[in-house]
Amino acid sequence: GAVVSQHPSRVICKSGTSVKIECRSLDFQATTMFWYRQFPKQSLMLMATSNEGSKATYEQGVEKDKFLINHASLTLSTLTVTSAHPEDSSFYICSAAGGGTNEKLFFGSGTQLSVL
């Protein structure tokens, strides 16, 4: 089945630094990818829709200048958390639609970000 690879799986950074998270569709092309964040014991909250070759669409309340999304190719979307602060610590998950004629949404394994 289709596989979505997310890297890194875990990152610890100092407050004020920027962190980049990559989301790759390994065996299919994804014109659209999604980014979610998940706080402990809570559900997934959609942050933005990443569109290949165009600007991302952000959900209400999500700062686009803080969470930079780039979808430069059909297999790669990146989320950069800029000037990270402790409150940005969370589990970030990407997903991509693929699977040919039987398209489904496939999720990456997530990135645990801890900002000190």
Next chain:
Amino acid sequence: TQLLEQSPQFLSIQEGENLTVYCNSSSVFSSLQWYRQEPGEGPVLLVTVVTGGEVKKLKRLTFQFGDARKDSSLHITAAQPGDTGLYLCAASNGGFKTIFGAGTRLFVKA
């Protein structure tokens, strides 16, 4: 704003018991999905339902989509410790933009 209300939020049962998790909304959706998520991992799709009244079975798991396509249920028969995890309902309308319910954390004791 479309919301999915999931209940119960937490369930602790003994091995062999049955359970049902509910997912309700005031909105109509074209499809609804159930996922299971393990700690530190992304959610894994269990099933997608698209037709009102549809019932799907996956071994001991039975999924039902309401006639009006606003609600769904997940029933587990004879729960096992391996069923422990976070169960999420999710829904979308004609595309892949998906919203998630709050999740049900299931713990099955041996």
